[in-house]
Amino acid sequence: MDVTQETLYLLKEKGIRVTPQRQAILEYLKHVDTHPNAEEIYAHIRTKFAGISLGTIYNSLNMLCDKGLIQELAYGDTFSRFDGNPMPHDHIVCDVCRKVVDYHGPLLDNLLDLAQQESGFAIKGYRLELHGVCPACQN
Amino acid sequence: MDVTQETLYLLKEKGIRVTPQRQAILEYLKHVDTHPNAEEIYAHIRTKFAGISLGTIYNSLNMLCDKGLIQELAYGDTFSRFDGNPMPHDHIVCDVCRKVVDYHGPLLDNLLDLAQQESGFAIKGYRLELHGVCPACQN
DNA sequence: TTACTTGCAAATCCTTTGCGGTGCC
DNA sequence: GGCACCGCAAAGGATTTGCAAGTAA
Numbered sequence: 001m002d003v004t005q006e007t008l009y010l011l012k013e014k015g016i017r018v019t020p021q022r023q024a025i026l027e028y029l030k031h032v033d034t035h036p037n038a039e040e041i042y043a044h045i046r047t048k049f050a051g052i053s054l055g056t057i058y059n060s061l062n063m064l065c066d067k068g069l070i071q072e073l074a075y076g077d078t079f080s081r082f083d084g085n086p087m088p089h090d091h092i093v094c095d096v097c098r099k100v101v102d103y104h105g106p107l108l109d110n111l112l113d114l115a116q117q118e119s120g121f122a123i124k125g126y127r128l129e130l131h132g133v134c135p136a137c138q139n
Numbered sequence: 140m141d142v143t144q145e146t147l148y149l150l151k152e153k154g155i156r157v158t159p160q161r162q163a164i165l166e167y168l169k170h171v172d173t174h175p176n177a178e179e180i181y182a183h184i185r186t187k188f189a190g191i192s193l194g195t196i197y198n199s200l201n202m203l204c205d206k207g208l209i210q211e212l213a214y215g216d217t218f219s220r221f222d223g224n225p226m227p228h229d230h231i232v233c234d235v236c237r238k239v240v241d242y243h244g245p246l247l248d249n250l251l252d253l254a255q256q257e258s259g260f261a262i263k264g265y266r267l268e269l270h271g272v273c274p275a276c277q278n
Numbered sequence: 279t280t281a282c283t284t285g286c287a288a289a290t291c292c293t294t295t296g297c298g299g300t301g302c303c
Numbered sequence: 304g305g306c307a308c309c310g311c312a313a314a315g316g317a318t319t320t321g322c323a324a325g326t327a328a
Binding site: 303 | 305307321328
């Protein structure tokens with residue numbers, strides 16, 4: 001199953017009405033390993049759909065987030081980035097160039113149990129963001 | 140040394156010009172264990188300085204952040220929260236009422252080493268945000 | 279004294295919303 | 304054919320900035 005077929009299937013499965021714009025946005029996010037913001041997504045989709053508006057980009061992104069097909073990364077910057085992989089995973093941020101890469105580290109189950117006992121919260125999950133300097137910026 | 144003396148000392152030590160507004164903001168953040176946003180800080184400081192403006196609140200908060208006296212928590216909401224404790228520590232967020240509490244968990248040194256080897260990044264630190272439901276919202 | 283701060287207001291940035299027309303199911 | 308979606312433009316909330324007047328060092 002190629003990516004176009006897969007995005008089509010995902011959208012239908014979640015009961016999201018399929019439009020060419022949404023397909024293109026989801027497909028783009030599944031392709032790239034950068035974590036683009038709305039503006040970057042807009043710029044790319046516009047090469048295929050010259051008339052698309054930024055409002056539609058935001059509408060689509062919000063819908064895809066709500067339905068769990070993508071995730072929003074709202075870590076510190078003034079804007080959000082979007083990640084085509086909805087599964088929980090960590091991110092490493094370069095403090096120099098602001099690049100964000102995925103990191104699949106060990107699960108912190110012990111820590112969650114401990115926190116739950118100490119805090120009284122019912123812990124559902126966590127978000128871990130590692131900070132550092134990427135190889136390209138270390139010169 | 141009381142809190143007023145301490146904030147005075149901290150400001151001078153960092154070479155920050157001391158103004159009553161800044162002292163009040165820093166003192167307030169050192170006192171409270173909530174993690175207020177700019178608007179809440181504004182509302183509180185205004186009870187002492189009727190004429191203070193929101194612009195000054197933001198200016199002061201940015202300066203205090205830059206100098207490392209407080210930290211900004213920009214986790215997901217449309218606005219930032221501020222924490223009077225600049226030392227690294229984790230936070231637990233209630234997904235229902237959005238309350239944020241501090242959590243001093245075990246350090247993730249092993250995980251940082253591992254991530255550094257696998258990613259090639261020079262890892263400097265991390266931010267961990269636990270999500271769940273606070274005791275008051277569990278009913 | 280003099281450079282840094284303040285208060286105010288306008289501006290900016292990112293994101294959401296309202297509306298008339300269109301296209302997916 | 305109906306309802307959800309689109310593009311557009313205007314509104315919205317949070318934060319920043321410019322400027323004249325005030326104040327800490």
